[in-house]
Amino acid sequence: MRKRHPSPRTTVCSSTSSRTFSSSRLDKHIPQTMSLLSLNDDVLEIIISFIPSPDAWRLAQTCRYVYDAAVCQYLSIVTIKSWRQLIGFSSFVVAEPSRKLYIKALEVSLHYNQEYSECIPAFIEVLRGAGSLRSLSIKYEHFLHPSLTGILNPERISYLRVVSKFLEVLTHMISRPRYLKVFLSTHDDEVPFWHALENLTGCLETLDWNPIQSLNPGINNVWPHVHSLSVRLHRGRWSLYHLARAFPNVRRFKPDSCGGYDTRPLWASLDELESNFPFVLFSRVRRLLIHDDDFSDGPSKMVLHMLRHTSPVVLSFGTYRPRLIPHLQDLTPRLKYLKVVTHADANTEHQQSLSIARDLHGLQLTALCLCYRNSWMTKPQCDLARLVGLAQQVAATLPTLGYVGFDYTLRWRDEMHVLLPLHFRSDFSHFPSTGNLHISSFCVMCE
Template identity: 30%
Template sequence: MKRLLDLNDDVLATILSFVRPADAIQLALTCHDAYSVAMPRYLSDVALGDTDPAVMSGPDQISLFCKYMLADVARRLRHLKALHIREGAFSRDAEGRDDWVSDYSCAPILAETLRQAFNLRTLAIHDLEPLLAAEPALADAFAPLTRLRDVAFHYIGKCTLQMLKLTTCHPQRLEFGMWKDGARVSGDTAAFYTYAGSLCTLNLWQCACLLESLSEDYVSHGVRTLGLGGRIPFLSMAARQFPNATRITFAEECSIGEEAPVAAWSALDYVEGNMPIPFFACRVRRIDLRFTLGAKLRPFSAETAFARTVEMLRQTSPVVLALKIDPALGPAKLAQLVAVLPRLRFLELALHTEERQDADRWMKEYVPCLAKTPLVGLALRGQGRPDAAPEIARLAAATIPTLAHAGVCPAQRWTWFRAERAARGEPVLEALSGTRGEYVGNELRALA
């Protein structure tokens, strides 16, 4: 230990940068010299709001942390670069009752701590809106935090948007969760105009309705990653405001204004969603569909959801597709779907059912539907015999002439195979190691 601590301070700081902040405390507890070296790393990334009943949590934890940091601002608070205040951090167990009550008594000292945390780069607060209502001075504490680059607020409302008008930072990533208030006031998204030039990632998970408050001439050219949820006005509106987005994720709970497909984005790299969205009129390299095709999908019937999915895939023509299907879908429907996918090179197909199925039986029914696709990779997941993987992979390689890799998960474990093709005869399969198979799967997802 002594030889390690004899190293130059800059070298020690570099070494500790590879250690998780939560693990640095273990080194700090070994001796006094190690404490002074490791604590800056430990204090660089702090999460408050522990849900473990054996650990102090809630407002008491926040108050003690703030007192500790403020006791020596020069040697403690200056190291704080990331602060995460999680759900339940402002809750206290009600004595004599089985529920929790809100407690914002720590808000004043938290405001003072934030005001002096001039090196803060990342800030995430789960229940910001009620916190601001309890302590308005917090809004002023955000103003001098010029170095913030990653901002995430979950429970937001009018006070949050009003506070953002006072900020002087230029975040690269902005994330909002649930919207607390009802109707908004005019000009409540003023901060978005200030952030337009710096934003690279914008997530509006349950409040995409904020896009309606942006004027028609609002454009944020730097946003590449976009997350949308709640009520989404129109996809064309988002495309106009974020024309250079390449990755779009739709939250599990969202609704999108119905419109005819418009050629808004020239192309997208990745789209993930829990509902069929037939409003795209551009190519998408990779699509992950998180809903189950063939099952009822609120507010659509199974038939309507299938038709909308086919239209979405026709418009986007993905190269990589992840899809879950219900046994009720049937091979004919899968054949109808893949018929609109002329560019498809990697398909991840999962049978979604609570019942244990004979994997080789249902896969034998569905694999022939893929015979005319240009697939180089196929991943099949179901419930069945653990030893069925080689037989299923062999069937896939024999059925699909272009197939080079097949991954099969008939139980809990994935097995990947590489298909060697001679001029004549059946393809020869080589089973890959777990690490090699994982690498191949990631390579296939990156196909263009």
């Protein structure tokens, strides 16, 4: 491994800014600063790998000694949203063929424009030569169809806002992705989704397909490695049976439509369910997230049925009025972590929080998060003493609690990746202890 030793007169860069110093001045005024030139190439590459791609390009322009490593980082993640970007990117990469190998993730979002058709061959050349490409996202670009079948390496592929004819690409492509997302802009069955996926039965692990026109009983293939399935079907009654037969080992299921049903447990390995609507499901799950915000007339039979048969350990749901809460003791005996997103005015939030806690007294909850939209609790300047007092009262009502939260700032997707109570631990370190509670603006941990 080559190590650089700068001469005393060499100009060096001390940061990613454009300011430069002679090494003698640098040693005199900032003796503790290490010159980039004194670092081995592999160390430089590691440091630069932490720099966002756009900043890496500025570093490449500033420090000629780290140009190669910075350009490598700059090209690792590429997003193209204009024809001007596409032309510049293609010209830059084609000028040095080895640069094609730096591209690891590529996102292209363009509508076809005849005016720029002459630059398309150069971009296709780049695409076909990107041997290290692992993630590819294509939006709108029907002009790229012929070139996509020959791409070898992407493990993640997203085709967004594409027409049904585009699905022929899937039937002929050489790549065997583990992750596939398809968002169709037209709704027809010219190429049924199961036909488009026939070549991916041995590799596909995550599938996100929107929309599926129908679940045809003619689906004969099985995708045994798919563990995460997200689908949107047109409205109407539809059975989960055909999906479960085609994807038997699903652990995470996200249906983006109402009307689904089954008549018996289908997925023995189902762990997580996220849905905009309640529907009939007999399979047990560990985590259940329901986004529906229309329980104002009381819990529907569908919701009660779903909770009874799924019996989740982690439950997150939205409700205009928390009328579902008293039913949880009987419906979800395994429940440990609960998040409720609801409504209350500033004068009733305190009382409603205690009322919810009392309704949960029969459950052995470990964590409880009560979220009120536009609440004083989520303001950075909220009254911490008031928040601590409320948390203590809630904890006293439910002695099994280890964590109490009042945070509405996290998105649904954030909760999916972080198992409570780890989510409730965030940002405790810089707040003072108060008795047996450690508090942040939004979360309280009971010791």
